[in-house]
Amino acid sequence: HQELSDRIKKLEARVAQVETESKVQRNKAATAEAYVHKLLASLDGLQQGQSQPGGQGSNLHMLSLVAARAISEAGGVEVEVEEAGGASKEPRRKSEESEGEDLRSQH
Incomplete structure (x- = not known):
């Protein structure tokens, strides 16, 4: 009986x-979802703000930070956003390198 009760305790643990x-996964998913919604809202704001000169660079940088955060919250690879003279590089996962290039050439 002792062995059985030990096994039950292990199973319960x-x-x-x-x-x-x-629970942690659900929290991560909810957080990632929130960041994705924030990302989409930022994209909308960016599209509407294109007529305003000067404001676009910082918007793009904020957008890339939010995107990097959304990807890392979703359990993806940690993404670095590099800043060079105010310009930011789009964050992307290493495995999606070629897909990212395709997306960029459409713009």
Whole structure:
């Protein structure tokens, strides 16, 4: 009986661990979703703000920061946003390198 009760305790501990992990995953997903909504809102603002001169560079930089955050919150690879003289590089995951190039050539 002792062995059985030990196994039950181990299983209960494992169940508790899995429940905690899934809660963390749900929180990550919710946070990532919030950042994606923020990203979409920023994109809308960017499109509407294109007629205003001067304001676009900082908007693009903010947008890339939000995108980097959304990707990392979603459990993706940590993304670095490099700043060179105010200009920012678009964040993207390493595995999507060629896909990113395709997206850029459409603009």
